[in-house]
Amino acid sequence: MLSNRLAKHFAAAAAASVVAGAANAAIVHWENANLVIPATIDGMYINVETRTTGSAGSVVAGWDINPYSATAINWFNATGTGMLRYPGVTTGSAGNLAGGTVVGATGSYGSGAVTFGAAAGNWQLNAVNTFGFRFVSAAGTTHYGYGLMSVGATNTVRTITDIFYEDVAATAITVVPAPGAIALLGLAGLAGRRRR
Numbered sequence: 619m620l621s622n623r624l625a626k627h628f629a630a631a632a633a634a635s636v637v638a639g640a641a642n643a644a645i646v647h648w649e650n651a652n653l654v655i656p657a658t659i660d661g662m663y664i665n666v667e668t669r670t671t672g673s674a675g676s677v678v679a680g681w682d683i684n685p686y687s688a689t690a691i692n693w694f695n696a697t698g699t700g701m702l703r704y705p706g707v708t709t710g711s712a713g714n715l716a717g718g719t720v721v722g723a724t725g726s727y728g729s730g731a732v733t734f735g736a737a738a739g740n741w742q743l744n745a746v747n748t749f750g751f752r753f754v755s756a757a758g759t760t761h762y763g764y765g766l767m768s769v770g771a772t773n774t775v776r777t778i779t780d781i782f783y784e785d786v787a788a789t790a791i792t793v794v795p796a797p798g799a800i801a802l803l804g805l806a807g808l809a810g811r812r813r814r
Contacts, residue, residue: 643785646782650779650780651778652778652779653777655685658686659686659687660686661673661684661687661692662684662685662686663678663684664681664683664684665678666683666761667680667682667753667783668680668756680756682695682751683695688774689773689774691732691769691773691776693732693749694729695729695751698753698754699752699753700728700751700752702719702727702764703726705719705739710730711731712732712750713739713740714732714739714741714742716738716748716795717794719750719764719792719793720792721751721752723760725752727752734773741773742769743769743771743772745769746767746768746769746779747768747769748793751765759787759788762791763782763783763791764781764782764791765778766778
């Protein structure tokens with residue numbers, strides 16, 4: 619079917635973009651992380667590099683990011699880290715990033731509560747949202763990455779499913795669309811083609 623061919627085409631293009639950059643750098647993928655973020659004031663402290671988590675910063679050596687809150691989605695970050703705001707935004711916290719967004723040194727980073735709504739860059743309920751971040755490795759170097767957070771019918775139902783980061787210091791990483799988004803693009807293309 620056309621939708622399958624389009625999905626395969628976009629998946630191949632996404633894979634090619636990762637492989638093309640692999641000559642100079644490698645993307646580390648924490649696949650199937652399945653980090654269920656508790657709806658508490660502490661949330662979950664995450665060390666991206668060592669893949670360790672805990673309910674307090676004191677039990678996660680070198681933690682980088684901390685999604686938390688009993689009533690919203692907030693981000694707290696260790697020194698030198700931060701959540702990438704949506705491109706063009708200079709205040710607030712993590713934006714919901716589109717495929718193709720570059721997470722790197724030129725971005726604007728912050729912490730705090732995310733915004734839900736229909737505007738570009740706002741987070742969505744019942745959806746997978748993409749967040750970008752920077753962190754400081756054990757070697758003291760800055761790295762860039764992004765992750766996927768599945769949010770349920772309320773913002774207190776949330777799970778980080780995957781985390782990606784660039785293993786070469788100070789090297790940007792580009793957000794690759796989630797497989798579900800690729801399938802939707804294929805279906806949109808099929809629907810558009812049938813109308814002609």
